[in-house]
Amino acid sequence: MTSVLVTGPRGLLGSTAIRVFRDAGFEVYPYEGDITDAAALQAFVTSLPSLEVIVHTAAATDVNRCEREPEWCTAVNVDGTRNVRDAAASRGARFIHISTVSVFSGKEGGYREGDRPEPGNVYNRSKEASERVALAYDRSTVVRLNVIGVHPNGSRGKNFIEWILDAIRDNKDMQIFTDVRINALSSWTIAELLADLIRVNPPDRVLHLGTSDLRSKADIAEWFLSRAPSYTGHVTRTTSDALSSLAHRPKEMWLNVDRAAVVFRRTLPTVEHELERISTHLLSAGGKNEAGQDRITAGG
Ligand SMILES: NC(=O)c1ccc[n+]([C@@H]2O[C@H](COP(=O)([O-])OP(=O)(O)OC[C@H]3O[C@@H](n4cnc5c(N)ncnc54)[C@H](OP(=O)(O)O)[C@@H]3O)[C@@H](O)[C@H]2O)c1
Numbered sequence: 001m002t003s004v005l006v007t008g009p010r011g012l013l014g015s016t017a018i019r020v021f022r023d024a025g026f027e028v029y030p031y032e033g034d035i036t037d038a039a040a041l042q043a044f045v046t047s048l049p050s051l052e053v054i055v056h057t058a059a060a061t062d063v064n065r066c067e068r069e070p071e072w073c074t075a076v077n078v079d080g081t082r083n084v085r086d087a088a089a090s091r092g093a094r095f096i097h098i099s100t101v102s103v104f105s106g107k108e109g110g111y112r113e114g115d116r117p118e119p120g121n122v123y124n125r126s127k128e129a130s131e132r133v134a135l136a137y138d139r140s141t142v143v144r145l146n147v148i149g150v151h152p153n154g155s156r157g158k159n160f161i162e163w164i165l166d167a168i169r170d171n172k173d174m175q176i177f178t179d180v181r182i183n184a185l186s187s188w189t190i191a192e193l194l195a196d197l198i199r200v201n202p203p204d205r206v207l208h209l210g211t212s213d214l215r216s217k218a219d220i221a222e223w224f225l226s227r228a229p230s231y232t233g234h235v236t237r238t239t240s241d242a243l244s245s246l247a248h249r250p251k252e253m254w255l256n257v258d259r260a261a262v263v264f265r266r267t268l269p270t271v272e273h274e275l276e277r278i279s280t281h282l283l284s285a286g287g288k289n290e291a292g293q294d295r296i297t298a299g300g
Pocket residue numbers: 008009010011012013014032033034035036056057058059060061076080098099100101102127145146147148158159160
């Protein structure tokens with residue numbers, strides 16, 4: 001049985017990956033501790049009976065906090081990644097490091113694996129630095145992506161989809177961006193592709209994951225709004241330039257996924273497919289999510 005340690009088990013991607021990997025028949029070890037504590041991490045890794053792969057999803061993902069507290073951001077995203085990488089190397093395990101489309105400038109979009117990163121804010125620079133840390137180990141793969149979804153244990157209101165759904169539930173007014181285009185996959189599809197990546201073990205050092213088409217963030221918000229007839233808030237379509245934000249926000253946030261289609265021998269799904277998938281998971285929670293909170297109304 002393939003043994004896999006997952007960092008960030010409470011996060012959107014980490015918590016989804018744990019479920020999908022267990023369903024795939026892997027022996028899964030969630031690492032609940034702080035990745036900046038190298039000794040505790042190493043002790044945990046040493047204690048495992050077997051370790052073939054580490055999937056590193058833990059990260060400081062609050063972009064504005066990274067701007068305010070760059071030392072914290074670097075400690076988690078760069079030094080923490082070094083600790084996880086070293087722990088993987090101590091067992092000779094593969095190291096799958098999750099990175100982001102945001103290492104690119106976002107001026108053109110369609111970025112390929114060999115394109116030069118040009119990160120524009122503290123978070124993005126920390127992720128770019130974390131990639132270099134990961135790639136210093138020869139058994140590592142950097143996976144760049146953009147993820148959408150809702151934490152399987154209930155919304156924590158932290159990411160884009162959770163923000164939309166929480167606003168719909170609470171009838172809050174929304175400003176949605178027409179000028180930011182993404183090809184984000186759902187956490188469920190990413191977790192399945194990561195399971196495939198573990199099985200296939202391609203030679204790639206860097207791999208891009210994303211949908212086969214793209215949408216603006218406004219289009220995605222409107223997809224959910226069209227399925228929420230009881231929503232009474234006011235929606236303003238605007239551009240990201242109209243809002244003041246502490247951190248620089250790139251606009252063309254999409255990756256070329258030609259190589260992934262070859263590695264996984266299939267066409268990557270569409271945005272529409274991924275939104276349906278997220279909605280289906282919400283509806284299948286049957287009115288309550290697993291944390292016992294009220295389910296977010298998204299399916300109409
Ligand atoms: N969300 C996005 O839009 C997005 C887009 C592109 C790429 N990514 C990348 O995808 C990966 C997964 O992101 P996500 O969306 O799943 O983010 P998330 O939901 O914010 O999860 C990140 C997890 O990392 C954990 N963490 C933070 N600091 C830690 C530390 N010092 N030690 C151990 N764990 C720590 C957090 O723990 P707590 O639960 O205790 O806070 C959280 O559960 C990250 O590498 C991120 O950079 C995310």
